[in-house]
Amino acid sequence: MSTKTAYGPARLLPGEQIRISTNPDTEPFWDAAKEHRLTACQCAKCGHFRMPPTPYCPECSSNEKNWPTLPGTGTVFSFAICNKNPANGEDYIYVPVVIDIDGAPGARLNANITGCDAEDVHIGMKVTVEWTEIQGGWVLPNFRKA
């Protein structure tokens, strides 16, 4: 019993229903996203990547950070297929994905994917970043099938 359900196109959740908040540790990531630049928190001392951004490097304890511009591509690490918009309970096919980010080993992002049917999303699938405007003038990195 591992039959594939035909879900149809994977949609991004509407940006106007999404809110985030930031603090000084995380804001550089979101500031970069506003410029459509995908970054991740990197230790300026030892080069270790960590996401979400935290005040100290868990490897070397440095609090100095780099925010390098990454290629904006990645690979699906895992995912779920959901069928109700969490904001209103209406039928809505979306696929939360966990993405391994290219150029930032060990760092992941949780996002939605589009550009294919939900049932065609698979682990190992290559993706490129797709920018979604959300509340408060922020921009969210989502992903599209590469």
Add this chain to the structure above:
Amino acid sequence: MAWANQDKTAIVGVGATDYYVRGKSWPRTINDMAGEAILKACADAGISVKDIDGFAYYSTAGAGYLDKFDTALLMETLGMPHVSFSATLTSGGGGCVGAIGLATAGLVNEDCKYAVTVMSLQQLPQHRLGVVFGAAAPNPENSFLQPSGLVGPGHLMSVLARRHMHLYGTTQDAFGEIVMATRANTHNRPKAIRKAPLTKEEYEASVMLADPLRRLDFCLETDGAVAVITTTMDRAKDCRHKPAVVHGCAHGGQREWGRAFAWMGMPDPHFASSGHKFPADRVWAQTGLSAKDMDVALLYDHFSSMVLMQLEDYGFCEKGEGNDYVLSGKVRYDAATQGGVNGGVPVNTHGGNLNEAYIIGMTHVVEGVEQVRGTAINQVKDAEFALVSGGPAPLPTSSLILRSA
């Protein structure tokens, strides 16, 4: 090396309210239900509620998801004359059984004489766990998770289940077998919410909430309260029932698991796991026992897939072999022989969170106590050792081994 506190304490009293479908406990209040559970646990132990002088909570002293216990208010309500131990494990349901270790710490340190661990849960519409993450205001940490629409614990857990299926070929059939096998244990339990036997067809017809997990892979949403009393072995001997001896207990977890499905940063093989390898290794080292020595396993089953992954993390089978282990019937309880099936260890003889009730893990502790007392409804014959686990959740997770006296 054996645990310094091995067999020094015991659970001597258990008490519970009725179990209610989500929201149906109203107009009872959280503290009304907590009080009933505590008073019943004291009666079961044969002590006065006024003998309680310790409070060992988990879930950051949470009472459900939005309320908090307050020791002073419970004293004011129940009349304990003084308290000399009041502490909690952090995070959520992961620490459930670790609270018995916390109680043990208070007892062996001679801070207190009788410690109570209590959970009371009331899921009024605004308090539903199923939506509580999604409804939470954004904070800088969850802003890296919430926008993806992973709004409930089941959505989060399905991402881990998917990875397990990818790595090891695990099937939804195994998740279904866990639900059906544990459902078979509730038909004779008066307080259970779901008692009707479950067929494969009914399971497969269950709506997919977060593919690969169906509604029936999600645990019940229930209201109610459960309390247990832990005391020292010398006092336990004077209590009403045979003591359920605390033989091993551990809580914690390793960094690779960390915030677990609240960050999704776990590397393989930790990602597709229950996060229980760390406390599992600790309790096995504390006791010199292993999975095969257990007579019954009460595994926190908020989601069926997490039972499978705990079976692996505790060593009932090898990592990646949970699918075949489950499908060979090894989690089932055979009432005719009062034992396991096909060489397995019976899992969740009370029906678990999936079928009996969900009080954030406390029903598993009650079943563990009843099994080693020899008074369980679905009694495993001559049960000597019961494994009880806390929730696969952001750390701490926790493990408890109870031994018959």
